[in-house]
Amino acid sequence: MERKFMKGCEAVAEAAVRAGCRFFAGYPITPQNEVPEYFARRLPEVGGQFVQGESEVASINMVMGAASAGVKAMTSSSSPGVSLKAEGVSQAANGSLPLVVANFMRGGPGGGSIQPAQSDYWQATKAMGNGGYKLIVVSPGTLQEAVDLTYKAFELAERDRNPVMILADGCIGAMMEPVTLPEMKSDEQLEKEKQARKNWLVNGFKHREIGPVNIDLWGGRTSMLAMEAIAAGEKPGPRGLEESNRVSGELYERWAKEDTMVELYKMEDAEYVITGYGTAGRVAKSAVDALRAEGVKVGLIRPIIVFPFPYDAYKALDPKKIKFILDVEMAIPGQMVEDVKFAIQDRIPIHQFGRSGGNIVGREEIIAAFKAL
Amino acid sequence: MEKVYSVPSTKHEVVGGFCPGCLHGVVVKLVCEVQEELGILDRTVCVVGVGCCCITARHWKCDVMNAPHGRAPAVATGLKRMAPKDTVVYTYQGDGDLAAIGLSEIMYAANRGENFTVIFVNNSTYGMTGGQMAPTTLVGMKATTAPFGRKAEDVGYPLHMCEILNQLGAPTYLARVSCDSSPNVIKTKAAIKKAFQNQIDGKGFSLVEIMSACPTNWGLSPLDSIKFMREKTMVEFPLGVYRDR
Incomplete structure (x- = not known):
């Protein structure tokens, strides 16, 4: 296994190539431009093709064409661009085409800001486009998870013949971390999968x-x-x-x-729960550690696949033991908190702390929000 | 007795689905005949647009993929590039699909010189949705969304796709033909055949714009529609080969 120091966007692209992705079409939008840039130089090396689409709309449709030819294909964008792709993703879901769409979320609504945010949870998990369909939505909190979930996304897309969404935020795309890259699928393996x-x-x-x-x-x-x-x-x-x-x-x-996937951290004796996904979940984890160092019995629930949502992880909480839940998101109003509420149904008090507009949630402010309760 | 004429073997034998006097049926037959003559049926994919053009989907015996409205050239781009090398891909689009909502997709596919064939049927109206103003509706011509006739000072002039695409460097073949008469139908078939042959020869982007009629939404009889084509639409949209490399 190869270990490398990589930028998030590039790690996702390389993981996709190793999973067998041989076609990428995309349109420039911050903060994910390194994804198409990486594919543009990487795909020719493995006999694949890169096309810079004239729009987000054209790009997703090109990916649909490639997918219907039996090639693993992907597109990537950021929030407003993903809205434009919704038409194609809906069509692909109806046509049962396996493909992968990445969203490196930025501030919204509208053009919003180009800084990281978690503004599109509702869009990704509730109604990505018209017609009533669902996607598995994976949401990494570290670059290693981004790599592993990208690889997994292609397998899930193939298994279900349905689009899969990688819901990352701008932080995941922009930061650098060491990652262990998965094995490169061989051409023979890919051909065998195509024959199937x-x-x-x-x-x-x-x-x-x-x-x-x-x-x-x-x-x-x-x-x-x-x-x-x-x-x-x-x-x-x-x-x-x-x-x-x-x-x-x-x-x-x-x-x-x-297919639910969730991290439960220091939950065994927890009297309080902080919950969040993606970058907010990762920062929340460090807040849990800091609070634990002060003797506070707090644990973390961090959904890694946000659709299907891990309702059971919340339903299993004991109202006699857990005093409250603090949901942390880079979105105002909070979005995932609605699913937490759905799981808890008034059994445990739920509070929400969020940053928005491209502001990354900080550990100290999570701790302050927690202590204020 | 020798059989001299039949439905092409490359076409499903299904009920048309088009209105009386519509020329889509003629175009479908010609495309199927070309597929038969070139012997490409089992390696051909049609990407159909949205509108009356998608009624053709039931006719094609080759593989068919439905694209969202206007996006057929983008779907065809991904498909043609990643399908086995000998796959023949064509889009089948109307003027609303290709020249309004899909203007960006057709311009860029043409500009990239994508090696597929475009069959573009121009009847100056949105047929399936009920006769709304199309990008190809003539100035003064009535439409359900232009009840007093198209006013150039309000909504501009018809788009001439062959002429527009002829500004680009990459396209190989751009021709405007018509299905109003037997001689023109023969010329249309020749243009379609050339557009497919170009692709098979790896020569790049070929588009055939085919003038057609919509008696239902024009409010004319089939024969009067043909007359209207000759006197009006074929004057606004001159037939000819605009590019042949």
């Missing part, structure tokens, strides 16, 4: 085991399943948009059971 999905690719039917497909087979996710069923000599199941949405709904329910 050949029966739903849209790149000319001579590459599939089934010939021309007529419109009777159409209907979002069910088209793909039907094509594979026919290729396997089985009877295709029911099809159509409603059926497709039902199948997608079942997928989202499976995620809730199988």
Whole structure:
């Protein structure tokens, strides 16, 4: 395993390449410009292609085209740019295309600021675009997590044939840390993986085991399943948009059971809980350590995958033991706190502390907010 | 008896779905005939736009991908670049899709000289949504969103896509043809064939703009629509080969 000192944006891009990403299209926007810049010089080395799209909208659509040709593909942006990509992500979710979208969040709403923020939790986890669909949303708090989750994002996208979002904030993109890079997937391995999905690719039917497909087979996710069923000599199941949405709904329910990821830190004897994700979660962790040094029995709940949300980690809290929960986010009003409230349902008092407008939440101010309660 | 004419083997035998007098059906048939003659069906992908053009999706026997409104050239860019080398990709778009909401995507795909084919059907209106003003609606021509006729002083003039794209360095082939008459249909087929052959030869971006009619939204009979094309739209949009390299 190779260990390197890297910048967040570049670490994400390199992890993507090692996961097999061979196509990237993106449009410049701060604070994630190092992502397209890295891909522009890296992808030609591995036989991939980089295209600087004329817009965010064009970029996500190019990625959809590459994904439908069976190539692992990715785009990246920051908050306002991700809004523009929503159209394509919605289309990709309906078409059941595996691809990865990274959002290095900055201040909002609107153009907001170019400094780090966690302004898009609602957008990423509740309604990324029109139509009612969901994505697995991974949210790293360290660069090592950013690398590992990027690698995982491609595997999840392939497994579910659904877009996956990397929800990082500008801090994760801009800072440098040592990271252990994952193994580079070999061309043979990537070809093998591509062969495994050949029966739903849209790149000319001579590459599939089934010939021309007529419109009777159409209907979002069910088209793909039907094509594979026919290729396997089985009877295709029911099809159509409603059926497709039902199948997608079942997928989202499976995620809730199988794919949550959360860090519980010093929770065994905790009487207080601080919770946050991404950079806010990381700073909150250092606040927990500082408070523990003063003898305060405080623990941390840090969601690492924010959708599916780890409701169970909060539901398991004992109201007789936990005096209150302090939710910390780089967003005003707080966004993730709504999911915490949903899990807790008035059983434990929940307080919220946030910074916004591109201000990074500080350890001392978290401690001050905690002590004021 | 020898069979001299039939539905191309490259087309699904389905009910049209187009209004009487619409020329989309002719264009679909021509594209399918070209695919048959070039023997490329099993390695071809159509990226369809949104509007009446997406009705064609049920006709194509080749692989079909639906793009969001206007984005077909971007989808085709990613697809063509990453698909197996011999894959043939074409977009099928109307004038609202290509020249309004998708103007940016078509300009940049053309400017990059992407090696795919664009079939662009221009009927001067938004057909599927009910006859709203299109980027190609003539000055003075009525539309449901221009009830008193298109006023140039308010909304400007029709966009001439072949002429606009002809300002760019990269495109290989830009032609405007029409399906108003048998001789023109034959010329249209030749242009479509050339646009596909260019791609197969790796020559780069080819676009065929095909003048069509929309009797339903023009409020004319099919025959009067043809007359309107010859007297009006084909005058505003002169036929010809604008670029051939």
